[in-house]
Amino acid sequence: MVFSSRIAGGEHHCIDLANAQAALGHTVHVIGPAGSAIEHALDDRVRYHGLRLPLLRGLRVRRLTAKLGAEIVHGHLGPACKAAAAATGRARVGTLHVGYKAHHHARMDALVCVNSAQVGHLKDFDGMHRVIYNWAPERSSACCAAKATARTLRAELGIPASALVIGCVGRLHAAKGMHTLIEAFQRHAPAQAHLVLIGEGPQRAELEALRKDDPRIHLLGFRWNVDELLGEMDLYVSSSREEQFPLAILEAMRARLPIVATATLGAREMLDPARSAIVPVDDAAAMGRAIAMALEARVRDNRRPVEYDMDRYDRAGAVRATLGLYHDVLARQGVEMHDLAGLSVEDARG
Template identity: 60%
Template sequence: MPLPFEPLTLVHVVFSSRIAGGERHCIDLANAQAALGHRVHVIGSANSAVAAALGSGVRFHGLSLPLLRGWRVAALARRLGADVCHGHLGPACKAVAHVRRSARIGTLHVGYKAHHHGRLDGLVCVNRAQRESLPDGGALASVIYNWAPERDAAEAACQTELRVELGLSPEQLLVGSVGRLHSSKGMDLLIAGFKAHAPADAVLAILGEGPDEALLKGMAGGDPRVRLLGYRSDVDQCLKAFDLFVSPSREEAFPLAILEAMRAGRPVLSTATQGPQEMLAGQPARLVPVGDAVMLGHAIAEELERLRPLPPRQRAVSYATAAYDRANAVARTLAFYRDVLLKQATHARPIENEDEPYAAWRA
């Protein structure tokens, strides 16, 4: 297979209907690649919020039903003349595996799963531990860190006053977290630990939506100190109001919310999941054991006691974030595509018939 000439035709695949960390990464990567002159497409679910977030240089293709998504992605990628088909999150990577005439790439936003990623040609790992744990003899792999995408112009112009919105006095300390309301994100641990150990005048604000919303509201039990604020488009502005940012997750490969908190200069307290252990190594941040609400609560209380005497300006923290540079990550991703394409050109895999697995259904 000869190497394609520049610019490349790049097809990203992401099936989520709403935008969280992995989806935001896909959107910003696609926009950045289009700005560099590549022909960029995104395949996703029809009516997905992803479509509206893409720049004018990226074309979105919505699939109305999840039926036979792998075959439909393969057929569309072939029609578009894709040089590279890049999946984001497990279901999309599983669909990308059906593509036959393109380099098949997957980003491990969560982690490696053989049934999602085992048939891909290239894997983008978002931390070193992922790379080291991959099975031998598999796809070409590279560690490329995510970055914190810049928010759009409307949000950048927004002047949210979260402390005023929450009715806080100047003396009250605000603990905040951002993430999907799902068991993996550990918001239940955060609420339990905060209620049991945080100072009586402290307030907890959780930004995000998800399937555990009713459960978490039940745990809050009407406590006025615990505020579930739902989805917010002004996350960067809200982060600036937090005195302490907490990531209570049970599992994290590369939490963009932590990187955004670092960008905002917020003190960070996180559970020692895979991604934060690497991201926060040598940084002025604190790690606690995973899944332990008591330890998390004690750490919150200790951090707030440390911060309380400091004037608000002195609570800001400076982090080393050069490793999470957007331009460098985009360039490395494109270079990785070329490495996979070169490997394909020198070790050509057979071109299978994309229609074959579905021949009986179509008949």
Template identity: 55%
Template sequence: MSAELLTLVHVVFSSRVAGGERHCIDLANAQAALGHRVHVVGKAGSAVADELAPGVQFHGMATPLLRGWRVARLARRLGAQVCHGHLGPACRAVAQVPDVARVGTLHVGYKAHQHQRLDGLVCVNRTQHDGLPQRQGLASVIYNWAPERLASGSAASCLRQELGLGREQLLVGCIGRLHPTKGMDLLVKAFLANAPRDAVLLLVGEGPQAPRLEQLAGGDPRVRLLGFRHDMDRVLRSLDLVVSASHEEAFPLVILEAMRAGRPVLSTATQGPREMLAGQPARLVPVGDELALGQALAEELERLRRIAPEARAVRYATGAYDRGAAVARTVGFYRDVIRHRLAEQALPHDDEVLAGWQV
């Protein structure tokens, strides 16, 4: 089976593209480039469809009714060997698909009602894997990677010009969905109370907390809400410090992208960053601690001010997050799950088998 090209169906029911969706897109594109027959099922009109490679076929669903049954019917028609769910609603639908290897990635974390019926789980950090309950099926730790983006020829200085900032002004950025779980309200308060008067905080993304963040900023020009940006690499190259103030993160792609761009990172010590940044030249602070976050911000900005802008880049060890290796491991995991399913089906029905999650 090792040389066999597979028919793969990824499922992600999101209208917009954030971290989990970005990973699904890049994984599907990479698998198609290897010659696999790759399909993505999602919401009709989703932004996901616009970023898929020509070799990946998108199937849009106009209504959420009977998603599991409809995904199962499509998988059967396509002759799929693997259905791979991304995020909760997709994993619930994939769990209802018979006669295929049903895989889910824990972009957020394990939830029994979403994941317990799946044949295989991709854990994005070691803590997730070690905390899995004893269930029948396979599990593997496969780290995410910084997804490939279209190259931008714009210089980083252009963003500063766009924002009307001087070369010496310190630019702090927080990138992600504007949602209470991301802790941006905490960051705004900590920044306004502790950052130098000429520093600027960029909040990059969209989401329901935008009005609250605008209110907290109180019209202070040091806090800018940029909305969604397509030129993320350009944004990252412009930042002097990337901050994640989240209350929960399994594997934040923005931190990995910041590492790839060589930007200094300050993060709350959530599950993913604790593992990603262990032994790296980055700084962690307790989750939900506004005082600690503010103090760390002040200290990091004071440290960076003493360094020339062109010398602020940081070198990280990112070998564990290689795209090609992770894609190959994911396909290998699919094959393991297929073999495991076949072995399970060959067992006598009256046997009681307690396999447990296996690496």
């Protein structure tokens, strides 16, 4: 369950988890708002239920999950967890994509922590909890062929092959700190470098104004084929003011890009400071200096790929761990869940 009309990190995770569980043979339903883009990103084996109004959402969720005979109700992001808590008689699980908030999560039976620091904030929580890292969702033209652009990034934007390209992926919202990134880029990046922001959101007009008439800064909007776009970049910057576990950083790691990131909880846990630059939040000067140094190193290393240890962020392992948590919650409630452990890792990957 996730109540969002657009797709960002938490929504991508919900979609990919639902698709993986359906591929393993589970009966999976997703509840969200009517008309959401989420419906069209789900596997054909997953049924979507769109609620037209947010009124009495908890009551409607309780009735719908009872009608469906759901054993597990899994909420993603705060509003969905709050509604899932009303589904009494079901095992209620929530994922802390943003962080623990008692009014959203205290009544859940179990919580998935996406970083180890979150565990320390669960002192008043009586249910089960488990640290399960997210994984980088597949976002390429191969999996979203009808939605991907046909041209390469550089051809589309007129960027020379020799120019250095800095990328950032995320919702255009003040919490993502892209206004700081634009300032850092304009002050410190080489004159021939380009900055590409991928995403959509309420801060677009403000970012357009900050960009002014700088032809090197591109607001690309929402794109499905993030993997291909990252493949044409030279540096990834995560400028967020707060992140629990940024999927975009995982995508940049998978693309083997050097990374500059603000010192959020997620970035500090995911990145090795010896291999990536971690800078203070909202510090345009520090970010700009780190960007300049990273680009210098990129040229010096002849754009050599950066190798990251991705074993902790394995999709199949995380799906198995999530199903294991479901089993444990149901066992505590005296309910036996059908065991699909015999299916292979390839099945889990869908």
